[in-house]
Amino acid sequence: MNPDGNKRLTAAVGVLLLAPVLVEIATVLFGVHTFMSWHVFVGLALIPLVVLKLATTGWRFVRYYTRSRAYVAEGPPQTVMRLLAPLFVVATVVLFGSGVAMGLLHGHALQIARQLHGPASVIWLLLLGLHVLVYLGRALRDTADDVLPADRPPVRGTTARRYALATAIVCGLVLGSSLVPAQHRWVNIRHDEHDRNEGQSAARNSPFSHAQSQRPQFSTTGNAIPIAAVWTRRIEPPCVTTRTRPVPGWCSAIRRSARSMRS
Ligand code: HEM
Numbered sequence: 001m002n003p004d005g006n007k008r009l010t011a012a013v014g015v016l017l018l019a020p021v022l023v024e025i026a027t028v029l030f031g032v033h034t035f036m037s038w039h040v041f042v043g044l045a046l047i048p049l050v051v052l053k054l055a056t057t058g059w060r061f062v063r064y065y066t067r068s069r070a071y072v073a074e075g076p077p078q079t080v081m082r083l084l085a086p087l088f089v090v091a092t093v094v095l096f097g098s099g100v101a102m103g104l105l106h107g108h109a110l111q112i113a114r115q116l117h118g119p120a121s122v123i124w125l126l127l128l129g130l131h132v133l134v135y136l137g138r139a140l141r142d143t144a145d146d147v148l149p150a151d152r153p154p155v156r157g158t159t160a161r162r163y164a165l166a167t168a169i170v171c172g173l174v175l176g177s178s179l180v181p182a183q184h185r186w187v188n189i190r191h192d193e194h195d196r197n198e199g200q201s202a203a204r205n206s207p208f209s210h211a212q213s214q215r216p217q218f219s220t221t222g223n224a225i226p227i228a229a230v231w232t233r234r235i236e237p238p239c240v241t242t243r244t245r246p247v248p249g250w251c252s253a254i255r256r257s258a259r260s261m262r263s
C-alpha cells in the first residue's frame with residue numbers, strides 16, 4: 001500500500017470510529033451496569049475497526065523502520081504523537097482485551113481483568129482525546145477527499161480501501177450480534193461475583209462448615225485460632241498416646257510404693 005493510501009485509510013477508520021466510541025462513552029456516563037448490553041455490543045462491534053486502525057498504523061511503522069523509500073520520505077508522525085503512540089496502542093489492547101476477557105474468565109483471572117479495565121479506560125480516553133484534537137481536522141479532510149469529488153488527484157486503491165472499511169464494519173456488526181446470546185456472561189458479571197462471594201461466606205458461617213465445627217473443641221474462648229488447632233490435631237503423630245506401657249516388674253513396683261506410703 002502506498003503511503004498516501006495508507007494515510008487515507010488510517011484517517012477514514014478514525015472517522016468511522018468516532019460515533020461508536022461516543023456511544024461507548026455514553027454508556028459509561030449513563031451507568032455502565034444499566035447499559036451493559038449496549039456497552040458490550042458496541043465494544044465488540046468496535047474491535048474489527050480498531051484492529052484495522054492498528055494494522056494500517058502498524059504497517060506504516062514497519063515500512064518506515066524497514067527503510068521503505070516512500071515511507072521514509074513521508075517522515076514519522078509528530079514527535080509527541082510518536083512518543084505517545086506505543087502507550088496508546090498498549091492501552092487499546094489492554095482495554096479491549098480486558099473487556100473481552102471479562103466474558104471468558106472466572107475467579108482470580110476475572111478479578112485481574114476487572115481491575116485492569118477501569119484504569120485502562122481512563123488512560124485510553126485521555127490519549128484518545130489528545131489524538132482526536134490533533135488529528136480530527138486532517139482525518140476529515142483526507143476522508144472527504146476519498147469520498148467526495150475532490151480537487152486533489154485521487155489516490156490509488158480507493159476501491160480496496162472501501163472494501164476494507166466495509167469488511168471491518170460488517171465483521172463488527174456480526175461479532176456484536178453473534179455474541180448477543182452470550183452477553184449474560186458480561187451483563188451478570190457483578191451479580192455472579194456477588195453470589196459467589198455470598199456463597200463462600202455462607203459456607204464459612206454454616207454450622208456444618210469444617211472450620212466452624214472444630215472451633216468449640218479446641219479453644220477456651222471459642223475464638224482462639226481454630227484453624228491452627230485443627231492442623232495441630234491433624235499432624236499429631238500416631239505414636240503419641242496416653243496409654244501406660246507395660247514395663248517388666250511394674251506390678252511389684254506399685255506394690256512396693258503402696259507399702260512404703262502406708263508405713
Ligand atoms: C481506537 C482508537 C484509535 C487508535 C488505537 C488509534 C491509533 C493510531 C496510531 C497508533 C496512529 C499512528 C501514530 C500517530 O500518528 O500518532 C494513528 C494515527 C492517526 N490517527 Fe488514530 N487511532 C484511534 C482513533 C482515531 C480517531 C477517532 C481518529 C479521527 C479523528 C484518528 C485519526 C488518526 C490520524 C489522522 C492519524 C495520522 C495518520 C497518518 O498521518 O498516517 N484516530 N492512530
Ligand code: HEM
Nearest residue numbers: 024028032040043044096099100102114118121186189190
Ligand atoms: C471503548 C472501549 C471501552 C471503554 C472506554 C470502556 C469503559 C468502561 C468503564 C469506564 C467501565 C467501568 C469500570 C469500573 O466500574 O471499574 C467499564 C466496565 C465494563 N466494561 Fe468496558 N469499556 C470499553 C470496552 C469494553 C468491551 C469491548 C467490553 C466487552 C466486550 C467491555 C465490558 C465491560 C464490562 C463487563 C464492565 C463491567 C466491569 C465490572 O463490573 O467490574 N468494555 N467499561
